[in-house]
Amino acid sequence: MAENTQAVKVNPQLAAAVASDFRTEKSSARDKYRNPSETLTFLGIQPDDTVIELWPGGGWYAQILAPYLADKGHYIGAIFETNPKEDTKRTQYYAKAGKKFEAWLAENKAVLGNASTVTFQPPASLALGDDNSVDYVLTFRNLHNWAGQAQLENAFTASYKVLKEGGVFGVVEHRSNPGMSFESGYMDQAEMITLAEKVGFTLAATSEINANPNDTKDYAKGVWTLPPRLALEDVDKEKYIAIGESDRMTLKFIKKAK
Numbered sequence: 324m325a326e327n328t329q330a331v332k333v334n335p336q337l338a339a340a341v342a343s344d345f346r347t348e349k350s351s352a353r354d355k356y357r358n359p360s361e362t363l364t365f366l367g368i369q370p371d372d373t374v375i376e377l378w379p380g381g382g383w384y385a386q387i388l389a390p391y392l393a394d395k396g397h398y399i400g401a402i403f404e405t406n407p408k409e410d411t412k413r414t415q416y417y418a419k420a421g422k423k424f425e426a427w428l429a430e431n432k433a434v435l436g437n438a439s440t441v442t443f444q445p446p447a448s449l450a451l452g453d454d455n456s457v458d459y460v461l462t463f464r465n466l467h468n469w470a471g472q473a474q475l476e477n478a479f480t481a482s483y484k485v486l487k488e489g490g491v492f493g494v495v496e497h498r499s500n501p502g503m504s505f506e507s508g509y510m511d512q513a514e515m516i517t518l519a520e521k522v523g524f525t526l527a528a529t530s531e532i533n534a535n536p537n538d539t540k541d542y543a544k545g546v547w548t549l550p551p552r553l554a555l556e557d558v559d560k561e562k563y564i565a566i567g568e569s570d571r572m573t574l575k576f577i578k579k580a581k
Contacts, residue, residue: 333360336370340391345434350383353551356568359387361532366493366575371395372458375451375485377443377478378402378465380420382427385438388461389428393436400424401443401451417444443481445474451485460486461493464571466515467546470505479522483578492524492576495533497546497569508546512572524576533571540570 333341341360354360368374370391379385379400389398402424403417421442428438442448451460460482469475482492499509516526542548546569548555553563 374459398438498572530573535570538570
């Protein structure tokens, strides 16, 4: 049975990456909600690991992970398709985000070292790399997006394939109450564990590092009502700021040897 585990000691390299001036002030201001030192220590990532981050978005975690892994490890951002075959509002948005992330890596090569990207856009682009080739696959608050596209199992399966035996799949996601729809942005923790086990993972540990008991999860615009989005804008703004960012599950899965 998996244990509920809290991180106790952050290694010096990780502490330095979190405290680095390379990170933006806007990013650092959210540490009190996202607990990066504790989260990454709980997952066990070391400076010489090869780590894929699925859909890194604006690079909040990449600002920590890529410098941390620059000398001895390898950071890989699994980004959107930058040259889509279809031209729609959605594909344009994805392409712009992917190109922005690639440009950020190129502009900061002195700090980020050999950090690179791979295209991950299920169902069209599912391969994250060679099978059994990386130490970690991480995802932060993406599960609801894949659920909305009916690609959640594909994302879990792709993560399982690319990981080495003994590799770790780390998941942080908005945590629902039972019976809530993914359209709220929240996902059911028990269901996510069941799905991970279905594709072959073993649950190694869970953590309450990113829990928020003040999150009532009953908002008109779902999780996006809370910071940082504040979807209701000025309506009850101070109330939602006081609640803080969402209640989140933090899960550590292992790809065990067969």
